[in-house]
Amino acid sequence: MGTIIRHRKIVSNSWRRLKPAADGSAPPVPGSGDIIVPLALWLAQRDKLLLRPGRLGVWLGGDDEPALIAEDLKNFGVVAVSFTRFTDGRGYSLGRLLRERYGWRGELRAIGDVLRDQLFYLAGCGFDTFELRADQDPQAALSAFGDFSEAYQSSAERPLPLFRRRFLASPDGMEWS
Amino acid sequence: MYVYDEIDQRLVDERVAQYRDQTRRFLAGKISEDDFRPLRLQNGLYIQRHAPMLRVAIPYGLLSSRQVRALADIARTWDRGYGHFSTRQNIQFNWPRLEDVPEILAKLATVQMHAIQTSGNCIRNTTTDHFAGIAPDEIVDPLVWCEIIRQWSAFHPEFAYLPRKFKIAVSGSEQDRAAVQVHDIGLQARQDAAGHVGFRVLAGGGLGRTPIIGVAVREFLPWQHLLTYLDAILRVYNRHGRRDNKYKARIKILVKELTPEAFRRQVEEEWAHLKDGPATLFTEEVRRIERRFTRPRYLKLGALAPGYAMALASDKAFANWVRRNVHAHRIAGYAAVTLSLKKTGVPPGDATAEQMDAVADLADRYSFGELRVSHEQNLILADVRQGDLHALWQDAKALGLATPNIGLITNIIACPGGDFCSLANAKSIPVAEAIQRRFDDLDYQHDIGELDLNISGCMNSCGHHHIGHIGILGVDKQGAEFYQISIGGAQGNGASLGKVIGPSVSQAEVPDVIEKLIETYLARRDSEEERFIDVVRRIGIGPFKEHVYGNYHQTQKNSQQQLAAA
Numbered sequence: 001m002g003t004i005i006r007h008r009k010i011v012s013n014s015w016r017r018l019k020p021a022a023d024g025s026a027p028p029v030p031g032s033g034d035i036i037v038p039l040a041l042w043l044a045q046r047d048k049l050l051l052r053p054g055r056l057g058v059w060l061g062g063d064d065e066p067a068l069i070a071e072d073l074k075n076f077g078v079v080a081v082s083f084t085r086f087t088d089g090r091g092y093s094l095g096r097l098l099r100e101r102y103g104w105r106g107e108l109r110a111i112g113d114v115l116r117d118q119l120f121y122l123a124g125c126g127f128d129t130f131e132l133r134a135d136q137d138p139q140a141a142l143s144a145f146g147d148f149s150e151a152y153q154s155s156a157e158r159p160l161p162l163f164r165r166r167f168l169a170s171p172d173g174m175e176w177s
Numbered sequence: 178m179y180v181y182d183e184i185d186q187r188l189v190d191e192r193v194a195q196y197r198d199q200t201r202r203f204l205a206g207k208i209s210e211d212d213f214r215p216l217r218l219q220n221g222l223y224i225q226r227h228a229p230m231l232r233v234a235i236p237y238g239l240l241s242s243r244q245v246r247a248l249a250d251i252a253r254t255w256d257r258g259y260g261h262f263s264t265r266q267n268i269q270f271n272w273p274r275l276e277d278v279p280e281i282l283a284k285l286a287t288v289q290m291h292a293i294q295t296s297g298n299c300i301r302n303t304t305t306d307h308f309a310g311i312a313p314d315e316i317v318d319p320l321v322w323c324e325i326i327r328q329w330s331a332f333h334p335e336f337a338y339l340p341r342k343f344k345i346a347v348s349g350s351e352q353d354r355a356a357v358q359v360h361d362i363g364l365q366a367r368q369d370a371a372g373h374v375g376f377r378v379l380a381g382g383g384l385g386r387t388p389i390i391g392v393a394v395r396e397f398l399p400w401q402h403l404l405t406y407l408d409a410i411l412r413v414y415n416r417h418g419r420r421d422n423k424y425k426a427r428i429k430i431l432v433k434e435l436t437p438e439a440f441r442r443q444v445e446e447e448w449a450h451l452k453d454g455p456a457t458l459f460t461e462e463v464r465r466i467e468r469r470f471t472r473p474r475y476l477k478l479g480a481l482a483p484g485y486a487m488a489l490a491s492d493k494a495f496a497n498w499v500r501r502n503v504h505a506h507r508i509a510g511y512a513a514v515t516l517s518l519k520k521t522g523v524p525p526g527d528a529t530a531e532q533m534d535a536v537a538d539l540a541d542r543y544s545f546g547e548l549r550v551s552h553e554q555n556l557i558l559a560d561v562r563q564g565d566l567h568a569l570w571q572d573a574k575a576l577g578l579a580t581p582n583i584g585l586i587t588n589i590i591a592c593p594g595g596d597f598c599s600l601a602n603a604k605s606i607p608v609a610e611a612i613q614r615r616f617d618d619l620d621y622q623h624d625i626g627e628l629d630l631n632i633s634g635c636m637n638s639c640g641h642h643h644i645g646h647i648g649i650l651g652v653d654k655q656g657a658e659f660y661q662i663s664i665g666g667a668q669g670n671g672a673s674l675g676k677v678i679g680p681s682v683s684q685a686e687v688p689d690v691i692e693k694l695i696e697t698y699l700a701r702r703d704s705e706e707e708r709f710i711d712v713v714r715r716i717g718i719g720p721f722k723e724h725v726y727g728n729y730h731q732t733q734k735n736s737q738q739q740l741a742a743a
Contacts, residue, residue, distance in 0.1 A: 087215055087298070089338025093415050096335055101450055117199060117208075117216055124334030147195045150184050152328045153335075153456070160455045161404075162184065162328075163462045 003138055005119075005130040006107070008145055010138045013131065015057055015078055017111065036080050036109075039064045042072070050075060059111060062090035070102040080109040081127075086118050092125045099126035099156055116141035120148060124155035178241050178471050178547060179324050181289045188332065189286045192293055196220045197279035204276060219299055219337065221292025222278055230597070231270045231278060232295040233285060234302040237309060237323035237347075238266040238550040242537035245548065247288040249533035255281055260533070262518060262526040262554045264590055264641055265344070266304045267295055271597055298426075299337050300330035300411070303345045306354035307551035311559050313507040316366040317374055319349035321467050322403070325458070329404050336411050340418035341426035343411070344383075351670075356552065358382045358390045358672040359644060361428045362410060367397065375399040380410055381432030381440070384638035388674045389429045392437040394444055400463070402448075404456040409448035413440070473545040473560045478510025482564030497623065498570055498581040510563050514544075516556040516578040517588065521613035523577075524606040525591040526554030535576050543569050552641075553590055555583065586628045586695075587613045590641055594634035594651065595658065601634030603651025603658035608632055608687050615688040616695075625695055628709045629668070644668045646710040647694060648675040649687065660687050664694060664721055665713040678722045690725050697724045 004013045017036045018027040026041050029052065036057035042049060049056055057078030058069060073079070079098055081091040091110065098104040109129040110122050116136055123145060132138055154161045160168070181189070196216070203213045221232040233248070240248075248268060252260050255277050256270040263269055273281060285291055295302055303326045305319040306312065326345060330336075336343075346360040357363025363379035376398045382391025398406055410428075417435075419425045432440045489496045504513040516536060519525050528536070536556055540548045543565050544558035551557055556578070561569060573579035582588045589612065592598065594605025609632055616622055631645030635652075642648030648663040659681035666675030682690055697720055698709045713721070 086212070087338050088420060089298075089336070090416055090420075092335045092338065093412050115212060117212070118338075121332075121334040121337050148188060148191045148332065150188060151334070152188075152331060153333050155334055163458075163465075164455055166465075167459070167461055 002131075002134075004109075005132065005138055005141065007128055008142060010142070015055075017059065017080070034077065036078055039068065043068065046072075057107075057109075059109075060091075060094055062088050062094070064094070066094050066097050066102060073102060073104050073106075076106065078107045078109055078129075079104055080111045080131075083110060083112040083114055086113045086115050092121065095122070095125035095127050116144045119144040123157070124151060124153070126156035128156075178239060179236075179320070179466070180469050180471060182469065185328075186286075186289070189289070189291050189293070192220075192291065192332075193279060193282045193286050196282060200276065200279050215297055215338070217275075217278075218297035219294055220278070220282065221295040222275065223296060224599070228272050229275050229278070231273045231281060231292060232263070232267045233270070233290060233292045234295050235266045235268060235290075235550050236302060236327050237305045237320050238307050238552075239320065240548050240550065241288075242540040242546045242548070244288045244290055245533050245537040245540070247284060247290070249530040249537070251281055251284060252530040252533065258531075259527055259529045261524070261593060262528065262550050262556070264526075264552050264554060264592070264639060265302060266550050266552065267302060268550070269593070271593070293331055296342075298339045298341050298343075300333060300339075300343045300345065303327055303330065303347060304355060304360075304552065305347045306349060307549045307557050308354060308504065308513055308559065309349055309549075311506050311508070311511075311513055312350060312352075312354075313505055314352055315349040315507075316351070316368055317349050317400075318467070319347040319355070319366070320470060321463065322347050322349070322364070322366075322400075324466050324470075325403070325463070326407070329407065329456075333411075335408075336415055339411070339415055340420045341423070341428075343414070343428065345407075353668075353670045353672070356641075356644070356668050356672070359384055359388070359641075359668075360391065362407065363391050364403075369397050373399060376403065378406065378410075380444075381429040381437070383427055383429045384641060384643045385427065386424055386636045386638075387427075387429060388638070388643040389433070390672055390674070391429075392432060392440075394437075394441050401458050402452060404458060405451040405454055406444075406448055408456060409444050409451050413443045413447055417443075473547070475508045475511065475560070476562070478508075478562060478564075480509050482510060482562065485563050485566065488567045492567075494581075495567060495570055497619065498579055499566065501581040501583045501585065501623075502579070503566060506560070508560075512561050512563055512566060514558045514561050514566070514569060514573075515551070515583045516558065516573055517580040517582055518555050518578070519582055519588045519613070520577050520580045521587060521617050522610060524593070524596075525589050525609050528556070532576060532578065536578070539569065539572060539576075542572075553583075553588060555588070581619065582622060584627045584629075585622045586616050586625055586630050586647075586691075587622060589613065589630050589632060590645065591632040592634050592637075592639035594632070594640075598634060598639075600637055601651060602636075602653040603634050603660065604684070605632045605634045605640060605651065608649060608651075608660065608684060611684075611688045612691055615692060624705075625699070626705060626708055629666075630691070631666075641668075642666070643674045644672060645675065646708075646713070647691065652681050654681060658684055660684065662687075662690055662694075662725075664718055665710065667710050676718050678718055679726050693725045694721050697721045 034055040055077040059080035110127045111131045223230045256272045261269045309319040345362045346355040347364045348355040359382040365377040378395040379391035502515045549557040589609045591605040591609045595601040630647045632649040633640035633642040644666040650661045661681040663675030
């Protein structure tokens with residue numbers, strides 16, 4: 001199972017991720033243990049999965065529509081977003097939608113081609129848990145969260161953009177910094 | 178100039194430290210070539226034909242003399258003594274070493290400059306009109322809005338890995354001088370019937386392989402909603418833009434494939450969720466940004482400086498230069514001046530370190546220590562007293578920067594082309610030079626009148642050939658460099674895309690073809706008032722084509738016959 005970064009700490013991963021078989025068919029569902037299933041499997045076997053012992057998570061690919069699970073979020077212990085390649089930035093938007101539009105407050109996990117040098121932006125989009133690509137050094141990656149000490153835009157940690165926080169700190173328009 | 182505050186500076190410094198560490202890890206073999214590429218690109222570093230190329234942002238084209246001197250220092254220390262001003266208000270250095278780039282970025286940060294997001298599939302440097310803030314017809318000062326967009330786009334966590342590059346341009350007036358119609362997003366300031374200020378929002382314009390004029394997504398967006406609306410457009414694009422084919426990944430393809438109506442609907446639906454959210458702007462923030470700009474302290478001057486009229490009347494060369502290179506200013510007694518980087522024999526947009534230092538001195542002496550970079554690859558002193566124009570002209574002449582060719586055929590826009598760029602099919606610089614030599618006679622140039630001639634070395638269209646009155650595109654024809662000529666393109670409010678006149682021609686033939694186009698124009702124009710582009714629009718490309726290829730085919734036939742007879 002390996003280790004993951006959760007809330008900026010290295011912890012062991014207790015979740016098993018199910019992937020569709022090479023021919024695209026649904027993977028077999030193990031009888032026990034915590035699993036993260038692909039969206040298609042959730043949509044197809046929802047009732048069966050809910051009856052199963054063990055916790056349940058779901059993962060979305062870049063072209064999946066998060067609105068499809070908006071009403072189901074209470075059933076999940078983890079929502080994960082898969083990056084097939086780190087340069088495919090769709091997952092950043094999915095992260096923000098899950099957090100800001102659909103109100104997901106639980107674990108939001110980045111999986112797949114997840115590298116140290118993208119962690120800061122991923123965290124800004126609401127991801128709090130990271131399954132790094134196998135060749136990445138999790139210990140060394142932790143420093144990436146400190147790449148920048150501020151951000152102009154709103155982010156998961158700082159829901160108000162810099163200009164709004166600045167104004168609240170000094171509404172008379174005087175310089176705040 | 179916009180003056181950084183403590184946080185602006187800290188973020189730029191932190192970016193330098195981040196990239197320094199990334200470069201170190203790359204050189205130590207801890208980051209692969211593939212994983213490093215997007216990181217270096219988003220710090221402006223390309224790998225080019227000869228060496229890496231570093232593209233430095235000149236946000237909205239504004240530079241202080243201190244910054245220009247720093248650029249000159251960089252050219253001297255890490256490059257071969259010159260830089261190239263591009264068509265997107267950037268400066269490019271063609272010879273830095275990859276391992277020196279963190280040091281160059283650190284040097285830039287000391288003068289509040291950076292290379293953040295000047296390349297890669299992210300939101301690029303936002304550009305505007307080079308007369309921003311001084312043009313008489315402005316509704317808003319686009320510099321302020323560009324800086325607001327710069328802050329919003331810099332390190333935007335959601336939009337760093339878009340399907341493709343993304344370019345935004347802002348025009349502060351109804352008259353478009355920022356090419357807003359050929360950008361991924363174009364923003365044009367306007368006022369509604371009640372006098373409220375906002376923007377017309379265009380999206381999906383662009384040049385490149387599939388040139389297209391942007392569609393209006395919204396006719397009027399109140400300014401408060403600018404950032405949430407940009408977020409909405411970018412999110413729709415980030416999620417649904419094509420990622421399977423690099424050539425179909427720009428937003429213009431998404432707009433086209435969805436249809437403008439469906440695209441607009443998706444943006445509006447997305448925006449409905451974001452509207453009035455935390456990124457909604459308010460007056461105090463706009464005023465805060467405004468106040469961080471230093472402004473020239475203009476003197477109260479008469480409308481006409483003493484001696485100026487006399488100099489105009491008595492010195493024809495000066496008058497010529499004023500006619501072409503001096504522009505109106507909203508403050509009485511002041512003018513804007515274009516220093517031409519299009520002297521014949523010099524690659525368009527290139528400036529040496531010595532010229533940069535000298536231009537910085539001119540800016541200090543004549544224009545409140547500031548200058549601008551235009552998308553036509555020239556430098557502009559925006560706030561010159563009319564009474565100083567003659568002295569400035571003499572100084573500029575001595576530096577080779579007073580060629581009176583702004584708006585004329587030799588003011589060629591050209592990308593670096595095959596001499597430098599690994600994407601290019603063909604060279605641009607020697608073609609530009611051959612045309613400049615052919616039309617070097619100033620009286621002839623002035624007789625031809627207003628004409629934009631733009632050259633791109635390949636379909637990526639960095640030289641904006643589609644919107645040149647005459648456009649030249651380098652193409653690869655079975656391994657040989659050929660040039661496709663188009664006419665009828667135009668920038669600005671009446672923007673249009675040029676039409677190809679016929680089969681491509683060899684490099685040696687280009688000046689002849691251009692000459693033929695000019696001959697046709699001169700023969701068919703109604704009067705001197707009718708510009709080249711007007712004639713093309715009136716009579717179509719037919720007569721031009723006929724004059725070029727009629728003779729061309731005849732010549733080819735003749736030479737073939739001569740060969741056959743020999």
